[in-house]
Amino acid sequence: MSTPTETAETAETERGERTTEREVRRSSNSFLGDVWVNFKRWNIKAVRNPFVLVTSLVQPIIFLILFTQVFGAVATNAINAGAGSISYETFLVPAIAIQVALAAAVTSGVGLVNDIEEDVFEKILVMPMNRGAVFAGKSAAEILRIVVQIAIILGLGVLLGAEIATGILGAIGIMLVGLLFSIWFLAYSNILAVLTKDQESTIIGANLLQFPLLFLSSAFLPLGSLPNWIRVVAAFNPVTYGVDGARALMLDQDVMTVLDVTAFTGIWNTLVPALLVLAVLDLAFGGIAVFLLTRATSSDAK
Amino acid sequence: MSRRTNGYRPDEAAGAEGTVGADEGALSIETAGLRLTYSDGTEAVRDVSLSVPEGEFFGFLGPNGAGKTTAIKVLATLLKPTDGSVFVNGFDAESEPRKIRESIGYMAQEIGVDEELTARENLQFACTAYGVPRSERAERIEGLLDLVDLAEVADQRSEGFSGGMQKRLDAATALVHRPPLVFLDEPTTGLDPKARTRLWEYFREINEEGTTIFLTTQYLEEADQLCERISVILDGEIVATGSPTELKQQVGGEILDIDVETDGNDGDTDGDADERSGDETEADPREQAAAVARDSDLFEDEATVERSEDGISVTSQRARSRGTDLLVALRDAGLTVTGFNVRAPTLDDVFLAITDGEAPETVQGDGLSGKDEAPEARTAPDGGQRR
Structure with a gap:
């Protein structure tokens, strides 16, 4: 029978001969492979749970219908301020697309909390996957869902009479703006998830911001027809840049009023600054989320 | 897959520790002076030095809160030790945690299956995550499903599974890559006796195929049935180590x-x-x-x-x-x-002898049944040296 070998010295000096490295025969994990398997997992989960997909669509759709019906007549005057003939449907659809991105991004953090609560998270941490890839795959699945939802909103908008002046290419462009916009809010909901590790707090924390962000922006009415203080707030509101970017594509016009950019031509005077602002925002929030996630998944004793 | 195919038992060579050759004395786990203090000051593990030879069925026994789970999490690279060295399958936990993750299976105390996925999808995910060669995946998944008796429900979502079924699925997902070392953290807690026996058979089977098993348990019967060697941990320290027979001999007849x-x-x-x-x-x-x-x-x-x-x-x-x-x-x-x-004497007697510092009074039932107060209630009048 073996004597309990509990002395550090013997273990130390004999390691060279006594422990053999044990490798398992395996095909190596690539970063992209790790991204892919997680992407697949979260897509299966999204399809299995259509409730999430549907609920994040319902509220924006209600907004789209109610706003056009209730405020349509009043708002059309404000939009066209003298000249032009843009329908409120056309004006509103880009905002609703951004609202969908906002509402759907909240579920990202909720998914993370679920994984933590169901102990799947820990199991993934002992798997030899790149942790960045784990989150990249999950986020990619959520972004894909957001893009699909924006497509649904655009289709619905067109059915209701909205016109996309830039055509199919513009529609794809709007989805890309929505994609770029969703990243910072996705990161934000993950930040909430890691900090609170609680479903309710994550949902409330993210939803709380949704309405102020939407209303204190260029989403529902042109900023020119809103009080001065809202115009000031809107200049610092990410939603303004997402909505303006999408709207420029929708109307084929330079619609941005918070920044006066004239360096480019036509809609690029809106798109370039809007996309730049969103990209910087994504990097900032993404960076914080990655930092917090790395800290939460590192093996330091907590 | 372990390259060992015979019934070799490494502990036979342990008498001549200083001279054993490269292969026959190989250790799966080796820690020295392992310490883990949580940031709130709790010393969950203090000075644990362990050596588990390859192929051994090793038991880590102790009451709730003794530090079993913390220790196993350190070995599985989920926690960084505050102090001390940790080598698992020959890899340094500090510098090569990913190498360790590739070469171990870990079954946590809590079931970690994705309930929205089917049994097969859970296994597929694990296969990809552990880099099981693509050509072998389908066959291996079928084999595992058979082994843990889930072949018939393979394409059902695991949210409908009973606790025992989920536990078996969890075990299967930890083994897809045929790791030479498997950590089992209280694998049978909360299972009915039938499900427990079935899991035991399964663990014995993979151990006979050469897999080293590191099992924590509070069921003394479980350790007695399965383990070749046991260490008893109490308040973060190892207080006894030996085969079940040796430990029982300590009771004194x-x-x-x-x-x-x-x-x-x-x-x-x-x-x-x-x-x-x-x-x-x-x-x-x-x-x-x-x-x-x-x-x-x-x-x-x-x-x-x-x-x-x-x-x-x-x-x-x-x-x-x-x-x-x-x-x-x-x-x-x-x-x-x-x-x-x-x-x-049963391991209950051993356990109580160790924890109370004297021979036990009556012990009935199949173990400490997961309750910390069990040894407390039987503490001898002189109080012993518990906590």
Whole structure:
């Protein structure tokens, strides 16, 4: 029978001969492979749970219908301020697309909390996957869902009479703006998830911001027809840049009023600054989320 | 897959520790001075040094809160040790955690299956995550599903599975890459006896195929049944190590349980013999029996005599040979013996002997049944040195 070998010295000096490295025969994990398997997992989960997909669509759709019906007549005057003939449907659809991105991004953090609560998270941490890839795959699945939802909103908008002046290419462009916009809010909901590790707090924390962000922006009415203080707030509101970017594509016009950019031509005077602002925002929030996630998944004793 | 195919048992070579060759003495786990202090100051693990040879079925035994799970999480690279060295499968936990993750299976105390996925999808995910070669995946998944008896429900979502089924699926997902070392953290807690036995068979099977198993448990019966070697951890420190047989020998012999007739007036409703006050015990036949056993020279001062629920319990090397003499002595003292039994000590006896610092009183049931108060309730009057 073996004597309990509990002395550090013997273990130390004999390691060279006594422990053999044990490798398992395996095909190596690539970063992209790790991204892919997680992407697949979260897509299966999204399809299995259509409730999430549907609920994040319902509220924006209600907004789209109610706003056009209730405020349509009043708002059309404000939009066209003298000249032009843009329908409120056309004006509103880009905002609703951004609202969908906002509402759907909240579920990202909720998914993370679920994984933590169901102990799947820990199991993934002992798997030899790149942790960045784990989150990249999950986020990619959520972004894909957001893009699909924006497509649904655009289709619905067109059915209701909205016109996309830039055509199919513009529609794809709007989805890309929505994609770029969703990243910072996705990161934000993950930040909430890691900090609170609680479903309710994550949902409330993210939803709380949704309405102020939407209303204190260029989403529902042109900023020119809103009080001065809202115009000031809107200049610092990410939603303004997402909505303006999408709207420029929708109307084929330079619609941005918070920044006066004239360096480019036509809609690029809106798109370039809007996309730049969103990209910087994504990097900032993404960076914080990655930092917090790395800290939460590192093996330091907590 | 382990390259070992014969029934080699590394611990046979352990007598000559300084001279064993490269392969035969290979260790799966090696820690020295392992310490883990949580940021709130809790010293969950203090100075644990472990050596687990390849192929061993090793048990890590201790009550709730003793530090078992913390230790296993350190070994599985989920926690960084505050101090000390950790080598798993030859890889340094500090510099090569990913190498360790590739080469171990880890089954946490809590079930970690994705309930929205089917059993097969859970296994597919694990196969990809662990880099099982693509050409082998389908076959391996079928094999595992058969092994854990889930083939028939393979394409059902696991949210509908019973606890036992989920636990078996969890075990299967931890084994898709055929790791040479598997960590099992209280794998059978909360399972019914049938499901538990089935998992045991399964663990034995993979161990016989050469897999090293590191099992934590609070079920002494489980450790006794499965483990070749056991370390007992208490308050973050290892207090005993040995084979189940060796540990039982520490109890000091076999145990003779004798039941005596108590005229039915023993007020035994709460089942706790210790709560009786002094004046009543004088007339208690159990006390008389214990006195007879202590006063007799039958066991030559080498016995430990304890009062049990229905009589007395004598632990002695001579329990078997002198038992009949004690029965006669009891009859001569006017006591009626209603039952007797000589048994080998169980790990319960060992555990209580270690945790209380003295020989145990009566122990029944199949283990500590997961409750910390179990050893507490049986703590000897002198208090022992617990906490």
